[in-house]
Amino acid sequence: MGQQLAIMVMVDVEAAIKEDNIGEHIYLMDNMKQFGSQNEGTKDLSSAVNGTYWPITGTQASEQVLNWLITGIASLPMTLPKEYLQFRQSLSEKESLEGVQRIKDVLTNNAKSKDDPADSDKHLSELNSVISNLGMEAGVNITDEHHVPQKFNVLDLAGQAIKSTRGMKSKVSYLPPVIIDVTGEAVDEKVIFPAQYGSPSSNTYGWYWSASVDTSRPGRYSYDLHIRLFELKNVKDKLTWEPKDFIHRAYIDVSSDPMENGFTGGADSYLPIPAN
Secondary structure (H helix, E strand, O other): OOOOEEEEEEHHHHHHHOOOOOOOOEEEEEOOHHHEEEOOOOOOOEEEEEEEEOOOOOOOOOEEEEEEEEEOOOOOOOEEEEHHHHHHHHHHHHHHHHHHHHHHHHHHHHHHHHOOOOHHHHHHHHHHHHHHOOOOOEEEEEOOOOOOEEEEEEEEEOOOOOOOOOOOHEEEOOOOOEEEEEEEEHHHHOOEEEEEEEEOEEEOEEEEEEEEEOOOOOOOEEEEEEEEEEEEEOOOOOEEEEEEEEEEEEEEEEEEEEOOOOOOOOOOOOOOOOOO
16 A cells, blocks of 8 residues: 655745745645655755565555645634635625614614604714625636635634735735646656645645655655745735745655565565475
């Protein structure tokens, strides 16, 4: 059975966008440190990939699988379900509609009782307050297989809708980064075979990248992660999440030993049968 190797990629999205440089604001770690992975928690992770090969044919004997998980620093937790943005949007709209209904009921009662029309200014102010509680919306300015082109509330780090642009830069929850491709030397040399799969994680927009490794090809290989970040821009009072693409290089170190019989320590074959 193949071993699952998890590679966690953490990005300080705000700093990377501000400096237009992901290399100094990305941190990689995996679950293979005790097997030889180097530079854990830095941008220069070299993941140890241990495998075995059949001594006669040299073909792969033990499949290893890489799984990349990416998350943003200063973003909402990746444990939230991927429907969270839709849920928060619906909740905000529901609360505002309830407020509008309350004001409507008051205005209707005032009309029936013929109260002072000057009260309408007060109710208009209340209505504006309710509308502001809808929060600011921002759409994603891209349409591809990674995103649904919808508008959502801009949220703070507590998951609450932000009502105005004041203080937004210090507490806005950036959209999580997403890996959009895996290329580079290891792919070109057919050492790893990356593919995209469905995922329930909100941080990956329903996708994640995984790759099987040909462990009969020992050596150190580089690979490139194509990472998309999102910058919140305000153009003529219209908020949008603008994509910014980066490429970051990491490494795998494939080691390989011949497949052995665990009982005899020799080549893999039938177990010796003792004579009667």
